Amino acid sequence: MIEIRNLTKTFASPAGEVKALENVNLTVNDGEIFGIIGMSGAGKSTLVRCINLLERPTQGQILLDGEDVALLPPKALREKRREVSMIFQSFNLLQQRTCLKNVCLPMELTGVPKKEAKERAMALLQRVGLPDKAKNYPSQLSGGQQQRVAIARALASNPKILLCDEATSALDPKTTGQILRLIREINRELNLTVIVITHQMSVVEDICDRVAILDKGTVAEVGKVAEVFSRPQSRAARRLVFPEGYEQAAAEIPDGCIRVVFGGVEATEKPLIATMAIERGIVASILNASTKTIEGRTYGSMLLSVPGGKKEVERALNYISGFPDLTAEEVRRRAE
Amino acid sequence: MLNENTFSAKSWAEAIALLKTEFPAAIWDTLYITLLSTLIAAAIALPLGMILAAGDKKLGVLRVPQPVLKVLGFLINVLRSIPFLILLIIVLPLARLLIGTAVGNNSFVVSLVIAAFPFITRLFEASFRGVDPGVIEASQSMGASPFQIVTKVMLREAFPSLLSDLTIAVTTVLGYTAMSGAVGGTGLGMIAITYGYNRYRFLVMYFAVIVLIILVQLFQSVGSALSKKADKRRKGNS
Numbered sequence: 409m410i411e412i413r414n415l416t417k418t419f420a421s422p423a424g425e426v427k428a429l430e431n432v433n434l435t436v437n438d439g440e441i442f443g444i445i446g447m448s449g450a451g452k453s454t455l456v457r458c459i460n461l462l463e464r465p466t467q468g469q470i471l472l473d474g475e476d477v478a479l480l481p482p483k484a485l486r487e488k489r490r491e492v493s494m495i496f497q498s499f500n501l502l503q504q505r506t507c508l509k510n511v512c513l514p515m516e517l518t519g520v521p522k523k524e525a526k527e528r529a530m531a532l533l534q535r536v537g538l539p540d541k542a543k544n545y546p547s548q549l550s551g552g553q554q555q556r557v558a559i560a561r562a563l564a565s566n567p568k569i570l571l572c573d574e575a576t577s578a579l580d581p582k583t584t585g586q587i588l589r590l591i592r593e594i595n596r597e598l599n600l601t602v603i604v605i606t607h608q609m610s611v612v613e614d615i616c617d618r619v620a621i622l623d624k625g626t627v628a629e630v631g632k633v634a635e636v637f638s639r640p641q642s643r644a645a646r647r648l649v650f651p652e653g654y655e656q657a658a659a660e661i662p663d664g665c666i667r668v669v670f671g672g673v674e675a676t677e678k679p680l681i682a683t684m685a686i687e688r689g690i691v692a693s694i695l696n697a698s699t700k701t702i703e704g705r706t707y708g709s710m711l712l713s714v715p716g717g718k719k720e721v722e723r724a725l726n727y728i729s730g731f732p733d734l735t736a737e738e739v740r741r742r743a744e
Numbered sequence: 745m746l747n748e749n750t751f752s753a754k755s756w757a758e759a760i761a762l763l764k765t766e767f768p769a770a771i772w773d774t775l776y777i778t779l780l781s782t783l784i785a786a787a788i789a790l791p792l793g794m795i796l797a798a799g800d801k802k803l804g805v806l807r808v809p810q811p812v813l814k815v816l817g818f819l820i821n822v823l824r825s826i827p828f829l830i831l832l833i834i835v836l837p838l839a840r841l842l843i844g845t846a847v848g849n850n851s852f853v854v855s856l857v858i859a860a861f862p863f864i865t866r867l868f869e870a871s872f873r874g875v876d877p878g879v880i881e882a883s884q885s886m887g888a889s890p891f892q893i894v895t896k897v898m899l900r901e902a903f904p905s906l907l908s909d910l911t912i913a914v915t916t917v918l919g920y921t922a923m924s925g926a927v928g929g930t931g932l933g934m935i936a937i938t939y940g941y942n943r944y945r946f947l948v949m950y951f952a953v954i955v956l957i958i959l960v961q962l963f964q965s966v967g968s969a970l971s972k973k974a975d976k977r978r979k980g981n982s
Binding site (some may be wrong): 460462485486487488489490492493494496498500501502503504505513514516517518545547565571 | 876878879881882883884885886887888889892896897900901903904974975976977
């Protein structure tokens with residue numbers, strides 16, 4: 409279990425101290441895939457680097473299975489780091505070593521006999537689907553292949569935790585999907601705890617069990633992915649989940665509008681707008697919609713304009729509220 | 745400088761005679777001094793360049809007190825500011841102290857080492873700084889010790905670049921060797937100056953220069969080829 413307690417990290421800069429993280433509290437359970445999402449500059453990378461102490465916390469504790477890593481002497485810390493592997497956005501493979509030798513490196517550091525290391529490295533390359541690239545150099549591989557080698561290398565030290573720092577951000581969507589699937593498989597096979605740092609919603613939706621939203625160095629929201637993404641509570645979360653302008657839209661809304669919130673509607677449910685028109689004769693036009701389908705259920709919100717005055721709006725509200733997992737409210741222009 | 749005698753039949757005969765008698769030993773002296781000096785200077789420069797690069801706070805590989813780095817950098821700059829010929833003369837008494845003599849090949853090796861190691865240190869430092877910090881961070885995340893990062897990661901990743909540094913060093917030291925001919929050094933520089941320039945046998949001087957040009961070309965091509973062969977980046981699929 410990873411426990412982050414009251415973590416604060418400040419950097420000295422010419423303009424004075426900069427707070428990268430402020431009083432962060434998080435608990436990551438064994439075997440789960442935990443996402444940390446935020447805009448660039450939110451402190452995600454600093455946070456993940458505090459876990460293996462590549463960055464030293466200014467205040468607070470990082471507990472790995474109850475042990476405060478910041479208190480470990482250098483040698484013990486290096487041993488602890490072998491339990492916490494990391495993969496990176498830019499793969500960070502050694503350019504002058506073959507793929508096989510790259511995967512051997514963590515074992516070389518701990519003095520595993522050469523032959524044994526080589527065999528294990530071959531098995532790991534096999535696992536990530538690249539047994540034929542053992543003798544190639546990283547520059548001869550595509551980005552996705554390089555990240556696979558990096559994953560094999562990360563697994564070489566038999567880690568308990570895998571930290572992924574924007575591991576798919578440099579990859580195209582198809583390759584991203586393949587790499588995420590591989591991480592998911594490995595997570596299940598080895599019961600590996602995975603922390604995924606990303607700025608991409610889709611990555612979190614694809615593989616994470618729980619997610620924390622990081623905003624300006626603080627945790628804005630934590631919870632199960634479906635919950636956080638369907639009912640974002642904080643401003644930061646809403647901005648991420650509905651980047652199309654959940655906030656701004658409100659200022660430009662004409663009279664007679666309804667916001668419909670989809671709280672996990674079965675995707676196979678009958679079409680709302682069409683049935684409302686047929687069954688009740690209420691014609692509504694969609695001003696704005698942002699929905700996502702997660703595990704076969706639809707989450708998100710939609711902004712409808714209903715012409716015909718107050719009465720018509722009320723009828724629409726009544727009708728929509730009759731559906732399960734749907735809530736509707738009239739939207740009034742914000743008092744400026 | 746040139747006169748009607750420069751390319752006369754007599755001059756040619758003289759120069760060719762010298763080419764046969766004096767040049768072989770001079771070429772050997774030049775090669776011996778150049779290669780030995782570069783080798784020793786590089787051996788001194790390697791740890792110094794590594795300390796300067798890996799001790800940098802930003803990289804955080806080696807914990808070196810910052811004043812030590814500052815003093816080291818300053819001393820290297822001082823040595824680099826002294827014109828080579830003057831340094832050569834200043835250092836000759838030191839050669840007598842170290843190897844017992846201030847004449848002959850070995851005494852000039854001492855001077856050349858002192859002249860060459862500061863700039864080779866800077867070349868090596870730049871090569872070590874060229875190692876991708878991401879790769880260093882990755883090895884730190886694997887639990888590599890500072891020593892392991894230095895030997896297994898930085899040295900290995902910088903290796904092709906270090907080879908081209910050595911090539912630059914060898915050709916520069918070759919130039920220094922030639923200059924030392926002006927103050928009693930041996931080798932091709934001595935031939936060019938004492939046999940050629942001082943006696944108005946310019947043809948002899950040109951011969952020496954041509955041999956130096958050939959040597960530089962040779963070192964450069966061999967060095968470049970080795971460095972290119974060692975570098976595993978950006979190569980086609982094999």
